[in-house]
Amino acid sequence: MGTKRQSITMLENENEVSKDAAACVGSVKGLKENWQQWSDKHQKYQKHNPFSHDTKPSVLVPQRGQDDYGRPLQGSMTEQRGKDACTHISREVQELCEVIRNIGDPGQKDGNGREEEIITVEFGKLFERYVTISNKLVGILLRARKQGLVDFEGEMLWQGKDNHVVITLLQ
Template identity: 75%
Template sequence: MGTNSQRSAFKTEVDVNTPAQCDDDSAIPVVSVKGLKENWQKWSSEHQEYQKLNPFSHDTRQRVVAPQRGQEDYGRPQQGSLTEKRGKEAHTHISREVQKLCEVIRNIGEEKERDVDEHDSHRKVITVEFGKLFEHYVTISNTLVGILLRARKQGLVDFKGEMLWQGKDDNVVITLLE
């Protein structure tokens, strides 16, 4: 019979890539040192290559030249990366939220005339107070202020002040510009 160490001494040539084999009376798989070494070397090589591309690595042998300020790809994720994919998905989600916000303002807002220029021409716009919008929009999303800021940045809405606070800014008028 013998001990486990005596039995495994005769079975060291099993490759690590093949399914683990077990003796009938033992549940310990037998794996070759050669296979373990090859897998370790493979992982080590892949990790070293990855670290050369990692901007946070202390590896000074960087192969990729980092984009400089002013270049087209500066501050953007690598094309085809998961970061780029997540960014595009987030942009799509925010765009839908902005569209939903504009629709809510159209539905609950009031139509008013607004002076466009000095030639006395008027344009109709839709306005709503922040407090009223907050009451209606809170059931849709809890990120109203952030979506309002994004919509203002895109030129879709306008309001006074940099930030709106519930309670304090309930009477601030939000104007739909599109």
């Protein structure tokens, strides 16, 4: 059929093909192992991912209606940051009340048959004085009103528009 030379060449080609096939099979095996490693690592990561459906909470999470629901875990950094923020805001509210005492006008209020001394200040005057101290005066005023320390009309105060709104220091 063919010459001896052609037979030898065909055998060499078959050997090369079988080597390539072996290399291909080896690389597929390597790909499979790499894929499996990635898959195992990803599954492990997903167990700790709070947004994954595979998450198994390691700590009992409070349910609606329980006292701890919507609160950070006790002893966590989140709880500590919240406490620090509360302390900081409380200091700012106290500082605002002190500024109102210093620049406000004393007056009298008739409350339940007795005279009470109150301190009032217009928002514009307070804004001009307090703007050098803090740029969040309105937020601090809203917090102070929520705590029952000051009172003013309206839901929100705007510079310019509400400069003549009277702010009353209650305590």
